[in-house]
Amino acid sequence: MPPRRRSLGAARAASLIGRQGVLVALLLLILFGALRYDNFLGSYNVLSLLRYNAMFALVALGMCFVIMTGGIDLSVGAVAAMASVVSALVSPYGLVPALAAGIGAGLLTGLVNGLVIAWGGILPFITTLATMLAANGMALLLAGNQSVSVSWEGLFIELGQGDLFGLPVPALIAAAAYLLGSLALNYTAFGRNTLAVGGNEEAARLMGLPVRRVKIAVYVLSGGLAGLAGVILASQFGAGQPTEGAGWELFAIAAVVVGGTLLTGGIGSVGATLSGVLLLGLIFNILNFENGRGAISLSAYWQSVIRGLFLLVVVVLQSRLTARRTG
Amino acid sequence: MAELSLSKRSEAPARRMGRRMRDWGAPLALLALLVFNVAVTPNFLTWQTFFVNLTQVATIVIVAVGMTLVIATGGIDLSVGSLMAIAGALAPLILGGSLFGPLDPTTAVALALGVPVLVTAALGLFNGVLVTGFRIQPIIATLVLFIAGRGIAQVMTNGNLQTFSNPSFQWIGLGRISGVPVQAVLMVVIVLAMAWVLRATVYGRHVLATGGNEGAARLAGIPVARVKLAVYAISGLLSGIAGLIVISINSSADANLIGLGMELDAIAAVAVGGTLLTGGRATVIGTLLGALIIQLVRYTLLANGVPDAAALVVKAAIILLAVWLQRQGASR
Amino acid sequence: QGLPAMKQKETYKVGFAQTESNNPWRIAQTESMKAEAAKRGWQLVYTDAAGSAAKQVADVDSMIAQGVDLIFLAPREEKPLVPAVMKAKRAGIPVILLDRTVDESVAKAGRDYVTFIGSDFVEEGRRAAQWLVKATNGNARIIQLEGTAGSSPANDRRKGFEEVIAKNPGMKIVASQSGDFVRDKGRQVTETLLQAHPDATAIYAHNDEMVIGAIAAVEAAGRTPGKDIRLVSIDGTRDALQAIIDGKLGATVECSPRFGPKAFDTALRYAKGEKIEPKIINEDQFFDASNAAAKIGEAF
Amino acid sequence: MRGIGKHFAGVAALTDASLEVGRGEVHALIGQNGAGKSTLIKILTGAYRRDVGEVLFDGRPIDPSSPKDARRLGISTIYQEVNLVPFRSVAENVFLGREPRRFGLIDWRRVHDRAAELLRRFGIEIDVRRPLGSYNIAVQQMVAIARAVSFDARLVVMDEPTSSLDEQEVEILFGVIRQLKESGVSVIFVSHRLDELYAVCDRVTVMRDGRTVAASAMRDIGKLELVSTMLGRRMTEVERGGATGFTGSAHHGREPLLAVEGLRQGRRVQDASVELRAGEIVGLAGLLGSGRTEVARVLFGADALEGGTLRLNGRPVRFQSPADAIRAGIGFCSEDRKSEGIIPDMSIRENMTLALLPAMSRAGIVDTYHQQSVVWTFIRRLGIKCASPDQKIRELSGGNQQKVLLARWLCMNPKVLLLDEPTRGIDVGAKAEIQALIQELADGGMGVLMISSELEELVEGADRVVVLRDGRTVAELDGDAVSEPALMHAMAHGHSQDPAETAHG
Ligand SMILES: Nc1ncnc2c1ncn2[C@@H]1O[C@H](COP(=O)(O)OP(=O)(O)OP(=O)(O)O)[C@@H](O)[C@H]1O
Ligand SMILES: Nc1ncnc2c1ncn2[C@@H]1O[C@H](COP(=O)(O)OP(=O)(O)OP(=O)(O)O)[C@@H](O)[C@H]1O
Numbered sequence A: 001m002p003p004r005r006r007s008l009g010a011a012r013a014a015s016l017i018g019r020q021g022v023l024v025a026l027l028l029l030i031l032f033g034a035l036r037y038d039n040f041l042g043s044y045n046v047l048s049l050l051r052y053n054a055m056f057a058l059v060a061l062g063m064c065f066v067i068m069t070g071g072i073d074l075s076v077g078a079v080a081a082m083a084s085v086v087s088a089l090v091s092p093y094g095l096v097p098a099l100a101a102g103i104g105a106g107l108l109t110g111l112v113n114g115l116v117i118a119w120g121g122i123l124p125f126i127t128t129l130a131t132m133l134a135a136n137g138m139a140l141l142l143a144g145n146q147s148v149s150v151s152w153e154g155l156f157i158e159l160g161q162g163d164l165f166g167l168p169v170p171a172l173i174a175a176a177a178y179l180l181g182s183l184a185l186n187y188t189a190f191g192r193n194t195l196a197v198g199g200n201e202e203a204a205r206l207m208g209l210p211v212r213r214v215k216i217a218v219y220v221l222s223g224g225l226a227g228l229a230g231v232i233l234a235s236q237f238g239a240g241q242p243t244e245g246a247g248w249e250l251f252a253i254a255a256v257v258v259g260g261t262l263l264t265g266g267i268g269s270v271g272a273t274l275s276g277v278l279l280l281g282l283i284f285n286i287l288n289f290e291n292g293r294g295a296i297s298l299s300a301y302w303q304s305v306i307r308g309l310f311l312l313v314v315v316v317l318q319s320r321l322t323a324r325r326t327g
Numbered sequence B: 001m002a003e004l005s006l007s008k009r010s011e012a013p014a015r016r017m018g019r020r021m022r023d024w025g026a027p028l029a030l031l032a033l034l035v036f037n038v039a040v041t042p043n044f045l046t047w048q049t050f051f052v053n054l055t056q057v058a059t060i061v062i063v064a065v066g067m068t069l070v071i072a073t074g075g076i077d078l079s080v081g082s083l084m085a086i087a088g089a090l091a092p093l094i095l096g097g098s099l100f101g102p103l104d105p106t107t108a109v110a111l112a113l114g115v116p117v118l119v120t121a122a123l124g125l126f127n128g129v130l131v132t133g134f135r136i137q138p139i140i141a142t143l144v145l146f147i148a149g150r151g152i153a154q155v156m157t158n159g160n161l162q163t164f165s166n167p168s169f170q171w172i173g174l175g176r177i178s179g180v181p182v183q184a185v186l187m188v189v190i191v192l193a194m195a196w197v198l199r200a201t202v203y204g205r206h207v208l209a210t211g212g213n214e215g216a217a218r219l220a221g222i223p224v225a226r227v228k229l230a231v232y233a234i235s236g237l238l239s240g241i242a243g244l245i246v247i248s249i250n251s252s253a254d255a256n257l258i259g260l261g262m263e264l265d266a267i268a269a270v271a272v273g274g275t276l277l278t279g280g281r282a283t284v285i286g287t288l289l290g291a292l293i294i295q296l297v298r299y300t301l302l303a304n305g306v307p308d309a310a311a312l313v314v315k316a317a318i319i320l321l322a323v324w325l326q327r328q329g330a331s332r
Numbered sequence C: 001q002g003l004p005a006m007k008q009k010e011t012y013k014v015g016f017a018q019t020e021s022n023n024p025w026r027i028a029q030t031e032s033m034k035a036e037a038a039k040r041g042w043q044l045v046y047t048d049a050a051g052s053a054a055k056q057v058a059d060v061d062s063m064i065a066q067g068v069d070l071i072f073l074a075p076r077e078e079k080p081l082v083p084a085v086m087k088a089k090r091a092g093i094p095v096i097l098l099d100r101t102v103d104e105s106v107a108k109a110g111r112d113y114v115t116f117i118g119s120d121f122v123e124e125g126r127r128a129a130q131w132l133v134k135a136t137n138g139n140a141r142i143i144q145l146e147g148t149a150g151s152s153p154a155n156d157r158r159k160g161f162e163e164v165i166a167k168n169p170g171m172k173i174v175a176s177q178s179g180d181f182v183r184d185k186g187r188q189v190t191e192t193l194l195q196a197h198p199d200a201t202a203i204y205a206h207n208d209e210m211v212i213g214a215i216a217a218v219e220a221a222g223r224t225p226g227k228d229i230r231l232v233s234i235d236g237t238r239d240a241l242q243a244i245i246d247g248k249l250g251a252t253v254e255c256s257p258r259f260g261p262k263a264f265d266t267a268l269r270y271a272k273g274e275k276i277e278p279k280i281i282n283e284d285q286f287f288d289a290s291n292a293a294a295k296i297g298e299a300f
Numbered sequence D: 001m002r003g004i005g006k007h008f009a010g011v012a013a014l015t016d017a018s019l020e021v022g023r024g025e026v027h028a029l030i031g032q033n034g035a036g037k038s039t040l041i042k043i044l045t046g047a048y049r050r051d052v053g054e055v056l057f058d059g060r061p062i063d064p065s066s067p068k069d070a071r072r073l074g075i076s077t078i079y080q081e082v083n084l085v086p087f088r089s090v091a092e093n094v095f096l097g098r099e100p101r102r103f104g105l106i107d108w109r110r111v112h113d114r115a116a117e118l119l120r121r122f123g124i125e126i127d128v129r130r131p132l133g134s135y136n137i138a139v140q141q142m143v144a145i146a147r148a149v150s151f152d153a154r155l156v157v158m159d160e161p162t163s164s165l166d167e168q169e170v171e172i173l174f175g176v177i178r179q180l181k182e183s184g185v186s187v188i189f190v191s192h193r194l195d196e197l198y199a200v201c202d203r204v205t206v207m208r209d210g211r212t213v214a215a216s217a218m219r220d221i222g223k224l225e226l227v228s229t230m231l232g233r234r235m236t237e238v239e240r241g242g243a244t245g246f247t248g249s250a251h252h253g254r255e256p257l258l259a260v261e262g263l264r265q266g267r268r269v270q271d272a273s274v275e276l277r278a279g280e281i282v283g284l285a286g287l288l289g290s291g292r293t294e295v296a297r298v299l300f301g302a303d304a305l306e307g308g309t310l311r312l313n314g315r316p317v318r319f320q321s322p323a324d325a326i327r328a329g330i331g332f333c334s335e336d337r338k339s340e341g342i343i344p345d346m347s348i349r350e351n352m353t354l355a356l357l358p359a360m361s362r363a364g365i366v367d368t369y370h371q372q373s374v375v376w377t378f379i380r381r382l383g384i385k386c387a388s389p390d391q392k393i394r395e396l397s398g399g400n401q402q403k404v405l406l407a408r409w410l411c412m413n414p415k416v417l418l419l420d421e422p423t424r425g426i427d428v429g430a431k432a433e434i435q436a437l438i439q440e441l442a443d444g445g446m447g448v449l450m451i452s453s454e455l456e457e458l459v460e461g462a463d464r465v466v467v468l469r470d471g472r473t474v475a476e477l478d479g480d481a482v483s484e485p486a487l488m489h490a491m492a493h494g495h496s497q498d499p500a501e502t503a504h505g
């Protein structure tokens, strides 16, 4: 087969294997943790893990849609930080205004991203790099260079710290978002258009798809979800934090890609992205437990080496599996 | 109808002007910044200011040149900062004799300059192998070393600050050649060499063809894999050089901090300079201008006492503006 | 509801939630904690939040899940770490705060956590300012190199310093920019600011690393540190003391990272049921030309 | 459309072009490569905005600002380069932008059923759930056609829809066009194959250098007149050449230059054997999917040899990559010029000399003087229409891009040249020139393997034709035995006709 066809086949298979592969890796890691550490599968650990990673899951979901159009959103972390500040400032007026303000800040940044990218024709990487800086600066300005307390009265705190049906509220929110996201991707025109734009933008335009609107929509979505993550951040930690969110974008990108989504766009999966988030989130947790066993005390430095190696193993494995499938 | 066509008619000249904008966007932006500074910033027009800016921008430029090549092939290299840290961590270990044992001074300096750079070039090659051999997307392939690389540097030094003093080694950071800082000379040499390579050599054409359409390039007999391996290796090598410069200026190596955030600075310089981030079109001179613009923005904001937070917002606006100027008239 | 109790045992499993490990001060602090744990034969669950308050809370969560007996927390920030303290309390695990505190309007020593051990950053700023006023006879044009924007040591060290400076009409801060607590940044920022403000006569840096960078910048600009330009900073690292001995740095306010012995002693006292005072402030020294040579051996 | 003008960065693509299409009419649009056909169409369908002129549709002036606009007005288009989304399934590509829904959500069952049904009308039985990109260009082209036709449009525009189809599929397409016509839909049809125009079109508009130079009813204009109007030359000049540029010759060497025997490759190719001698043109015939392209790719080292033996000058070889094959003096011009041919952002000069670079450089430094002279030679020789050699190749018309790619290999002066649909999308004038050039090269001792879906081209050009069917070599026709009926029979039935019959037929 000619290479283009093969690479297509490869890409398809990659997404499939990626989807299953990441799930298998996730299950293996859970099994490893359960066998090796006490209390690893205890409800306290599981629930706090879910509560904490819900924020990343939301950000990664938005990133997933952006990446499927062939774009990238580097601003998510800074936007989340900015939204956390905004919602913290508004939190004395109640849950709904705070939620609206935080998500609104995210949507607005997303809109700026989308407009600049779709109408200004500036590449996503550079556009969102700039808005990342700007959002970071705005967060610091709004917060006066320090964390902003949220109001501890009222419902606002419950959003991040509360439970519902015995499950952490942030995790429930994330689960709902993924359900909707999966539905939107697979069963709506928006989802299909997203993949079409990423698959071949020129073709999508000539086919009469609303390319610009799709692009604007994914960045708005990503901004909004980052904003929501920011509100949860403020609520969960009781403070708007202008300096949080550094590195979230890389975490999200890694989760999306580990989930088999193609960075050049056109192929992607929402469910596998969630597995990617949990997989990467679990590693931090396992490293903490490993330190707790006291057999070896891993310095922070070794931890980053191990995280890098782990990422390497996952992506190499994925690539090998794909090669065997298609070769 | 008639009105409509009239208004449309003016499009062609506008676009032609746009095309000129692309070629002149970066120099114009730079000029505007210079004029602004001469008017506003105190003591701007001095040699000292000139050299301060040159020395501060040198490492970004050196790294960004490698980044330009990588981006020209349609890739990206996030690991540059971590590679700088590895080079920076290795050199003092060699100088201090804890790696190869005590050495005579000349050998020590030679090894301290050579080995780290070779190591980072090899690590760059490793990135290249992941990209070509395992077909891993560049951003993820280099994310591996972005995360692990700094960890390796930290493990090597146990996270400790290594201070040293070795004038002949530190010549690359502190020395001057007839009054001009060595690192600035090095920067200019590297920029000119790479600009020439990209423009005049077969390899340069191969780099651009690979980024322009990989499938077609392969069928035209271009050794695509080898071309890519080389750009990542070059990027690694240049990162290593930048790492050595940073530690010699500071007389100390801090694995935690050398090159932190360098990837973003370098990518921004490349983009502002007019290289296409999707590959296939690249300009090394543009990258130099892009880096100078970013440096000058930073200098302007600092020298005029703009608070950090506000400076971030301004920097964002200027980057977007510069890139937008580039865009005008680029293929539509 | 009061503080959770701590059982008396032969040996303990305690957690130490570190903020980050990217500067010599933090590394020294970690070393001190680890060494003390090893000396006493306690098991130490060590985590590193890599500069993220949110991750630090998650780290504390994993310590709670592992059932440690007590948590030493070096909070990254005042407000976001409140939930970590509260969760530990709810799980029946006492917390001792190190070097920074949490929002005192929400969490209180003696009720939500055992105590705070550390230095007073505002006071450090004041001491640096007082020295500078004396050294320059109340006449100086000062460049301030701030720490990481938004971090509490940066905020407090600025506050204390500016408080004293404001009382001296001859002292003027001509520029104040962040150097991120980093040597390289400190150098670059100083290079730039010296170009823009050639009339500056003094530099105050929020930590020693930045001041060392600043000294290099001053020298590169062709001026003599310690003569043309007086410098003062905070921390008391070995490099800084050496700079004082070399006559380049004027003085540095100690901010000791060696928490180990005091922290573990306090934990033991608490386990025995003693009443612990709400704040244990380190008695920090002050290094200048008079004592630097004598003290450099002890510096970190 | 009246008085349409369009400039691209200083180059006039259209000056005063007009086009009138009646209701229920099949209208041919012809012209040389770069005459402006695609540009005119893109203006009509809103992909480009015009500089001057007006467009009337149903008597009302329209100004479509995007393909979406045009579609709403009832104009549906198949563009010259297949413009679909390769990663998405065939069914999705057919229905993108108007998926059948239930409760507001996409009803996948109906998407698949209706797509399969639609394609069946076009004689294509494929798994519509597989990604479009896993099928070859011909299938993709048919999907594009099916998509465009399935809109209830009043005007369907087809820009060279047949250039990658074989005769059988062309027939199917014509059936569809006739159906459209009967239901009152108008069709604009662009093609460089004149016979096709006579087969389906009612009227014709001829373009030259961005102007429309003639319009007439199809039956009122003879083939020769059409060609001469199009080329802007007198009829007698045109008459002199044959239908193709081949003159036929038989003085080729005995020794096989490049040969492959018992080739197995992937699932498609089972047992293919082809032998190529110096100085001869060997045609490779077969239906779509018969594995011709794959054989050529293996000969070029683009795909690794999985089974069988490959011999160069009688010695077995293994090419690891195209670079190896190129060093051995083999050139290969791919059928898929968009994804495997051009490097869109590079100049004509660089695209043309890409494979030659190592040979025209000293110590890795490009000899630009040499480069310029080579480029100018071939621009003149192939009549490539461009503003300058430094123009980006993506700005050229389709046919001119193809010429640049041919030049890429011709300028290397290879010993063996593998051509996959070399004259695809090239106008009749240039086609003859290219064919003549191929002939000249073969006469000069080069071995040429030519894959073509145009039987006429094979019959006139090839000294010998190898016929593939389902990945097997099923027949080899030599010299006089090569005729269109014989080829068709072999392609369809898997063996050559009784030689006696051929001689009489
Ligand atoms: N995007 C563009 N930028 C610059 N020039 C262009 C562009 N598109 C087309 N042209 C020029 O406009 C002219 C007409 O091109 P067009 O594609 O319409 O030709 P065509 O008649 O369709 O030819 P072919 O038969 O080869 O497809 C050509 O000279 C071409 O170089
Ligand atoms: N009728 C068909 N049904 C399904 N798939 C087909 C059909 N025709 C072709 N294909 C696809 O075509 C590919 C093989 O085409 P290949 O390019 O090898 O043949 P070819 O003889 O060169 O075709 P062409 O004559 O169009 O150049 C296969 O991947 C197959 O999926």
Ligand SMILES: [Mg+2]
Pocket (backbone or CB within 6 Å): D037, D038, D039, D080, D159, D397, D398, D399
């Ligand atoms: Mg055309």
Ligand SMILES: [Mg+2]
Pocket (backbone or CB within 6 Å): D292, D293, D335, D420
């Ligand atoms: Mg084919």
